[in-house]
Amino acid sequence: MGVLGQIMQQTWLDGSIDWNLFWAQPRKQCDVYAKCGAFGVCDEANATCNCLSGYKPRSDREWISNDYSSGCVRERNLQCDAVTDDKDSLWINSIMTLPASQDTNITVGEASQCRSARFNNCSCTAYTYDGSRTCSIWTGDLFNLQQLGNNETERTIFVKRGSEAQNKAKKVMMQKAIVSSIIAFMVLLIGSFSYIYYRRKTAKRADRSKGNQGAHISHWHKVEGEAKVLMNENSDEAIDVPYFPLETILAATNNFSNANKLGQGGFGPVYKGTFPGEKEIAVKTLSSHSGQGIDEFKNEVTLIAKLQHRNLVRLLGYCINAMEHILLYEYMPNKSLDIFIFDGTLCQLLDWNKRYDIILGIARGLAYLHHDSRLRIIHRDFKTSNILLDEEMNPKISDFGLARIVEGKITEANTKKIMGTYGYMSPEYALDGSFSIKSDVFSFGVVVLETISGRRNTGFYQSENALNLLGYAWKLWTEEEEIQLIEKSLLESCNRSEVIKCINVALLCVQEDPNDRPNMSDVILMLGGEGISLPQPSRPAFVIRKHTTSTSSSSSKQYIVSNNQVTITVEEGR
Incomplete structure (x- = not known):
């Protein structure tokens, strides 16, 4: 058998030294079964194979090497979902031999009935009508198709090629995909240009904003009859909080209306403001007409931004x-501690547990400033009006206008400009301008005694001894009657051991010698610890009215501060 599928008998010729074909079956190569594979048409004249119209070689590589056995496949799939409509185009040919052995022969009246029979059989691949009521139907692959000569004819055969509608649908889908891709590309292109334009515009705006903000950082305005620009030549500190234009703040505070006014700060009024989104803020203003506080303003911005x-x-x-220097703080709805503890009605809203929590909270805040923050900070104006309360009465220390940073392990410094609030100032600061973290400890002790008693240190005097609150507390301590210091509204709710512990710690904090006062970290341990034996306090520094100094003991040590007309004196304790 030859490689072409023919059985051959050959004889050897000595003269030509070659094999001579004596007999072959089948005689023609196109008669070899499935020579061109499924749906392949054999062309004897050209000794080649071709695919039916609407078909393509199953393997181009094999056909190129003249191996046609893999045959052909449809270029389009058949549609078998609806047999009532001719969705598959037919290839009509009458110059081609019929395929090998049809599957079914049926008797019909006319050619149209043969066509209808094809519809009822989705697996039908070809059919032919002989004109005498016989309809031949082929299913599956078609084999042994041969191309006839120009003068030869055969019955017309109808071969399914696949759906034109499906091909059109594919073309439509492809067109839609191409159009969609073009649209997506255009949108992406336009979006990219828009983004680049927006970024450039934003960058230019940011550059202008940085220029303006840089000017605000490096120039601090001071008013002395007229506005002047004070260059910040000796500082390169950056400010870590945003700058807000005055127009935004005016809108938030309704042009600083009296209805929005919360109170009066040390350097100007404080207003409530509302930003878009119902964000509430506290707006602290420093009017240029006050002629004071610009250094304190700058100090507060650069300092508290880092805490x-x-x-x-x-x-x-x-x-x-x-004209204006303004600070924007988080809004504290319950304002400051002094509003509650010094008011005969509001004081009842703060029971002992809440006051004890406030004392612990402000102790932690001061300890953070002195020991735990990345800067060592002395507040220098610690008092009840600078302790703000949020909606849950949690305390927050405010007003850092007078605060000072000390480097490294240094805990004290000196100043020629003494500023603060008398009654809370330590004696060494009020007299000599020497301040330290122990100055804040002294102020803390005063605040604790005021919080417990509901009385101010300044303005409280026992008529017979003309003592201030510190002197009165020391007197009760020496007489072991310290529980009488507590505000009457707290007598039922208080924990007496906690009250005595707080008074003990407060008196330790207001001792005259700064070296005798504890650090705030020790204060927290003493306040929070249970069963800790606390040291006994020594004599605090007392402040009495100047007109009473003539009756003071000759052994008392007296200091007079002329600008406040107060005398700081020391009295014997227990």
Whole structure:
């Protein structure tokens, strides 16, 4: 058998030294079964194979090497989902031999009935009608198709090629895909250009904003009859909070209306403001007409921006121009501690547990400033009006206008400009301008005694001895009657051991010698510890009215501060 599928008998010719074909079956190569594979048409004249119209070689590589056995496949799939409509196009040919052995012969009346029979059989691949009521139907692959000569004819055969509608649908889908891709590309292109334009515009705006903000950082305005620009030549500190234009703040505070006014701070009024989104803020203003506080304003911005603690008020932003210097803080709905403890009605809203929590909170805040923050900070103006309360009465220390940073392990410094609030100032600061973290400890002790008693240190005098609150507390301590110091509204709710512990710690904090006062970290341990034996306090520094100094003991040591007309004196304790 030859490689072409023919059985051959050959004889050897000595003369030509070659094999001579004597007999072959089948005689023609196109008669070899499935020579051109499924749906392949054999062309004897050209000794080649071709695919039916609408078909393509199953393997181009094999056909190129003249191996046609793999045959052909349809270029389009058949549609078999609806047999009532001719969705498959037919290839009509009458110059080709019929395929090998049809599957079914049926008797019909006319050619149209043969066509209908094809519809009822989805597996039908070809059919032919002989004109005498016989319809031949082929299913599956078609084999042994041969191309006839020009003068030869055969019955017309109808071969399924696949759905034109499906081909059109594919073309439509492809067109849609191409159009969609073009649209997506255009959108992406336009979006990219828009983004680049937006970024460039934003960058230019940011450059202008940085230029403006840089000017605000490096120039601080001071008004002395007229606005002047004070260059910040000796400082390169950056401010870590945003700058807000005055127009934004005016809108938030309704042009600083009296209805929005919360109170009066040390350097100007404080207003409530509302930003878009119902964000409430506290706006602290420093009017240029006051002629004071510009250095304190700058100090507060650069300092508090670097601090973060739950018991420190949070700075949200600032504004500065020729007329106004403004700080924006988180809003504290319950205002300050002094409003509650010094009011005969509001004081009842703070029971002992809440006051004890406030004392612990402000102790933690001061300890953070002195020991735990990345800067060692002395507040220098610690008092009840600078302790703000949030909606849950949690305390937050505020007003850092007078605060000072000390480097490294240094805990004290000196100043020629003494500023603060008398009644809370330590004697060494009020007299000599010497301040340290122990100055804040002294102020803390005063605040604790005021919180317990509901009385101010300044303005409280026992008629017979003309003592201030510190002197009165010391007198009760020496007489072991310290429980009488507590405010009457707290007598039922208080824990007496906690009250005595707080008074003991407060008196330790207000001792005259700064070296005898504890650090705030020790204060927290003493306040929070159970069963800790506390040291006994020594004599605090007392302040009495100047007109009573003539009756003071000759052994008392007296200091007079002329600008406040007070005398700081020391009295014997127990």
